[in-house]
Amino acid sequence: MLEKNRSVIWEFLRKIDVARKTAHPSPAHRILAEFQRDLPGHVLLATQNVDGLHKEAGSTDVLELHGHMYRIRCEHCGWHTPIQSYDELDDVKLCPECNYLTRPDVVLFGELLPYKEHQRLTDEFQKGFDIGFAIGTTGSFHYIRRPFEVLKEAGGVVVEINPCDTDLTDLADFKMRMTASNALEKIQECLAG
Numbered sequence: 001m002l003e004k005n006r007s008v009i010w011e012f013l014r015k016i017d018v019a020r021k022t023a024h025p026s027p028a029h030r031i032l033a034e035f036q037r038d039l040p041g042h043v044l045l046a047t048q049n050v051d052g053l054h055k056e057a058g059s060t061d062v063l064e065l066h067g068h069m070y071r072i073r074c075e076h077c078g079w080h081t082p083i084q085s086y087d088e089l090d091d092v093k094l095c096p097e098c099n100y101l102t103r104p105d106v107v108l109f110g111e112l113l114p115y116k117e118h119q120r121l122t123d124e125f126q127k128g129f130d131i132g133f134a135i136g137t138t139g140s141f142h143y144i145r146r147p148f149e150v151l152k153e154a155g156g157v158v159v160e161i162n163p164c165d166t167d168l169t170d171l172a173d174f175k176m177r178m179t180a181s182n183a184l185e186k187i188q189e190c191l192a193g
Contacts, residue, residue, distance in 0.1 A: 017086035025057035028180035033058035050106045071105035125150045135161045139168030
């Protein structure tokens with residue numbers, strides 16, 4: 001679509017931007033930020049979300065696997081800039097450095113993950129974790145499933161939080177058939193009590 005009709009992508013993300021203006025971090029976003037801050041050891045938050053709600057909730061180490069919809073970049077020269085709203089698009093649809101068409105800094109269907117993010121995900125899981133939480137993902141992409149396989153192979157524990165069965169359910173040591181907020185609130189209560 002970027003090659004054939006780029007305006008479709010911009011318009012789709014503009015609609016998400018309209019919805020995002022009234023969205024706020026959920027209890028799940030806030031609890032994950034608290035876990036990063038309060039739990040001992042290293043807590044990495046890898047997300048497929050592109051909306052920035054994890055950072056807004058206070059998470060600091062967020063690996064945005066699919067990019068961030070509020071960054072615009074030029075594929076030609078590498079220029080990039082943050083934006084606050086898609087109302088600013090008219091100012092950034094052409095790169096100010098090389099006059100090439102810009103694009104949202106997100107992974108679209110058929111595109112590869114950015115190398116740096118994919119490599120960090122691989123490196124982090126090879127270092128090892130004691131526990132991995134698969135929250136709200138279908139796990140249908142290899143790059144999501146494989147880290148949980150590595151975790152299991154190393155003796156780690158996989159907890160899946162999702163009301164439905166997914167491509168990760170067979171790997172889960174514990175399956176919480178709940179929403180992210182409800183499950184994380186229960187986990188937080190257990191850790192506090």
